[in-house]
Amino acid sequence: xxxxxxxxxxxxxxxxxxxxxxxxxxxxxxxxxxxxxxxxxxxxxxxxxxxxxxxxxxxxxxxxxxxxxxxxxxxxxxxxxxxxxxxxxxxxxxxxxxxxxxxxxxxxxxxxxxxxxxxxxxxxxxxxxxxxxxxxxxxxxxxxxxxxxxxxxxxxxxxxxxxxxxxxxxxxxxxxxxxxxxxxxxxxxxxxxxxxxxxxxxxxxxxxxxxxxxxxxxxxxxxxxxxxxxxxxxxxxxxxxxxxxxxxxxxxxxxxxxxxxxxxxxxxxxxxxxxxxxxxxxxxxxxxxxxxxxxxxxxxxxxxxxxxxxxxxxxxxxxxxxxxxxxxxxxxxxxxxxxxxxxxxxxxxxxxxxxxxxxxxxxxxxxxxxxxxxxxxxxxxxxxxxxx
Ligand code: GLY
Numbered sequence: 001x002x003x004x005x006x007x008x009x010x011x012x013x014x015x016x017x018x019x020x021x022x023x024x025x026x027x028x029x030x031x032x033x034x035x036x037x038x039x040x041x042x043x044x045x046x047x048x049x050x051x052x053x054x055x056x057x058x059x060x061x062x063x064x065x066x067x068x069x070x071x072x073x074x075x076x077x078x079x080x081x082x083x084x085x086x087x088x089x090x091x092x093x094x095x096x097x098x099x100x101x102x103x104x105x106x107x108x109x110x111x112x113x114x115x116x117x118x119x120x121x122x123x124x125x126x127x128x129x130x131x132x133x134x135x136x137x138x139x140x141x142x143x144x145x146x147x148x149x150x151x152x153x154x155x156x157x158x159x160x161x162x163x164x165x166x167x168x169x170x171x172x173x174x175x176x177x178x179x180x181x182x183x184x185x186x187x188x189x190x191x192x193x194x195x196x197x198x199x200x201x202x203x204x205x206x207x208x209x210x211x212x213x214x215x216x217x218x219x220x221x222x223x224x225x226x227x228x229x230x231x232x233x234x235x236x237x238x239x240x241x242x243x244x245x246x247x248x249x250x251x252x253x254x255x256x257x258x259x260x261x262x263x264x265x266x267x268x269x270x271x272x273x274x275x276x277x278x279x280x281x282x283x284x285x286x287x288x289x290x291x292x293x294x295x296x297x298x299x300x301x302x303x304x305x306x307x308x309x310x311x312x313x314x315x316x317x318x319x320x321x322x323x324x325x326x327x328x329x330x331x332x333x334x335x336x337x338x339x340x341x342x343x344x345x346x347x348x349x350x351x352x353x354x355x356x357x358x359x360x361x362x363x364x365x366x367x368x369x370x371x372x373x374x375x376x377x378x379x380x381x382x383x384x385x386x387x388x
Pocket of ligand 1: 050056095233274275343344345
């Protein structure tokens with residue numbers, strides 16, 4: 001793209017969703033730019049990277065399940081293409097997941113989840129406690145049973161974000177390292193943004209993909225502002241021992257006292273333990289209580305974690321939406337599209353979001369799989385409840 005040409009597409013937000021949208025748009029021949037002070041940052045710096053369409057299934061989220069499964073199916077091809085294009089390793093591990101129960105209540109909850117998975121046509125296998133420990137010898141002796149889900153994998157979101165930055169650069173996407181402060185709307189049409197330094201970036205179409213910040217861009221008409229809120233997640237990182245036999249072979253997770261806890265073992269020895277889910281506004285403080293609860297719950301699952309070096313603690317903000325599903329596609333403002341609100345599923349939904357956004361940017365229509373996620377599903381009533 002020549003530096004003076006107004007791009008066809010300007011993506012506001014250079015997290016994994018904004019970057020994949022830009023990469024896919026550029027591949028379709030659209031002159032594309034991204035505006036973000038730190039492309040490759042955002043929630044992906046914190047996320048564990050579970051690709052958990054089956055183990056994160058929730059009642060009432062069957063529509064979202066369709067999108068999650070569609071994206072999970074795209075992952076092998078997407079990861080291979082991105083690795084080949086950039087030469088970068090993504091930490092993509094097709095290692096499966098084991099969801100375990102620690103007491104009778106947990107077991108009843110997991111049985112319900114198993115039944116829901118089966119009704120939804122998903123593959124998962126019920127295991128006894130002993131069978132769980134045979135798979136994962138580090139599990140606590142008290143584990144009462146579990147669900148083996150061989151199709152729920154993991155990727156390293158930091159590597160994914162870095163590879164997407166490279167992919168964008170190689171595909172000719174212009175990266176503007178700046179804050180987008182205000183959307184410019186002229187004669188009812190979005191025409192670009194004004195940045196914090198007062199510069200104006202024009203574009204044929206603007207995609208708002210700023211994660212939890214998407215609801216805060218000035219200049220977006222109130223009834224179009226996405227109803228996205230920050231949902232805090234605290235995560236800790238440990239280092240697993242370099243010893244014969246892996247510490248954990250696959251992601252292990254459970255619901256302990258009503259909170260989700262998961263342990264995601266990476267090939268490079270990192271063990272990510274997450275995550276709290278807190279409605280705390282814009283607060284990203286790592287708290288003693290958050291770390292304590294994560295380690296306490298993870299210790300109940302895998303007692304040996306207390307021997308491991310603690311290497312990092314961090315908090316990030318998921319972009320929550322009223323129905324926990326993303327907002328994808330055109331808004332009532334001509335030229336303004338959304339790709340935000342991915343809540344707990346941003347990493348999983350990266351491939352399908354990139355494809356869907358490239359489709360809508362080139363043809364004007366969302367593909368079938370993404371149509372239920374139009375921002376237009378939220379009426380004025382929902383939007384008027386959002387804080388200004
Ligand atoms: N998908 C995991 C999380 O949001 O914590």
